Amino acid sequence: MKHALELNNVTASYGHGSILHGIDLAVPEGGVTALLGANGAGKTTTLRAICGMIETHGEVRLFGEEITGKSPETIARMGVAHVPDGRGTFTSLTVMDNLRLGAFTAKKRGNFQRSLDRVFDYFPRLKERVGQHAGTLSGGEQQMLAIGRALMAEPRLILLDEPSIGLAPVIVKQLFEILDQIARDAGVSMLLVEQNSNLALKLASNAALLEVGNLVARGTAEELSQNQEIARAYLGDVAAEGAGA
Numbered sequence: 071m072k073h074a075l076e077l078n079n080v081t082a083s084y085g086h087g088s089i090l091h092g093i094d095l096a097v098p099e100g101g102v103t104a105l106l107g108a109n110g111a112g113k114t115t116t117l118r119a120i121c122g123m124i125e126t127h128g129e130v131r132l133f134g135e136e137i138t139g140k141s142p143e144t145i146a147r148m149g150v151a152h153v154p155d156g157r158g159t160f161t162s163l164t165v166m167d168n169l170r171l172g173a174f175t176a177k178k179r180g181n182f183q184r185s186l187d188r189v190f191d192y193f194p195r196l197k198e199r200v201g202q203h204a205g206t207l208s209g210g211e212q213q214m215l216a217i218g219r220a221l222m223a224e225p226r227l228i229l230l231d232e233p234s235i236g237l238a239p240v241i242v243k244q245l246f247e248i249l250d251q252i253a254r255d256a257g258v259s260m261l262l263v264e265q266n267s268n269l270a271l272k273l274a275s276n277a278a279l280l281e282v283g284n285l286v287a288r289g290t291a292e293e294l295s296q297n298q299e300i301a302r303a304y305l306g307d308v309a310a311e312g313a314g315a
């Protein structure tokens with residue numbers, strides 16, 4: 071199987087003591103992989119390590135090419151788009167200007183209008199609000215904008231950090247349907263960090279579980295859903311009753 075992303079024995083730190091203790095992880099090309107784990111397990115840190123934002127050792131490969139130690143700008147230009155937790159949109163800029171900034175790394179490779187049309191197809195709400203300041207959007211709209219901005223870069227891999235956080239269940243449902251659509255037809259691979267494990271495992275084809283900086287389980291989303299121990303710890307009682315029964 072071809073991999074969009076591979077992490078081999080990756081350690082990462084914020085300067086004192088390692089947070090990731092030698093993790094191995096793979097994201098198959100064209101699929102969604104969920105990275106699960108409790109608060110503080112190191113999920114966000116893993117995404118930052120992939121993006122080149124923190125000190126990282128071991129081997130990070132993007133479509134086979136080693137990117138360990140490269141700058142965040144280089145990694146972005148190589149096709150990685152990061153949608154951070156907290157969304158990271160520029161609140162004082164309009165929706166359109168945020169989308170323009172997203173296209174910055176795609177200038178040579180892409181077609182601005184085609185990308186914009188595609189983003190508006192996925193998120194018609196953004197088209198209705200092109201002139202509005204991002205800071206005045208609802209939480210769901212801001213998340214749409216963050217994902218739309220990532221798509222403007224025409225990425226090969228999107229790293230999504232807790233897209234569901236702070237959103238009402240009905241908005242989360244809509245958002246995940248669109249993510250599913252994007253994964254199916256945009257030819258992009260995704261690594262999805264989510265606290266909402268049930269939701270993540272429905273969208274993902276593969277999943278991995280982090281516990282305090284160690285990767286303790288990997289497999290298909292179905293395998294992880296069926297694992298009784300994981301179901302008890304991360305998926306709630308109902309799932310635990312169903313798993314392994």
Ligand SMILES: Nc1ncnc2c1ncn2[C@@H]1O[C@H](COP(=O)(O)OP(=O)(O)OP(=O)(O)O)[C@@H](O)[C@H]1O
Binds near residue numbers: 089113
């Ligand atoms: N900028 C930082 N400087 C120092 N330590 C940090 C920094 N950011 C995170 N950490 C530490 O790294 C560990 C992993 O944090 P991380 O944010 O990666 O976890 P997480 O799995 O994403 O958790 P959550 O689901 O709560 O966001 C935590 O112990 C945290 O305190």
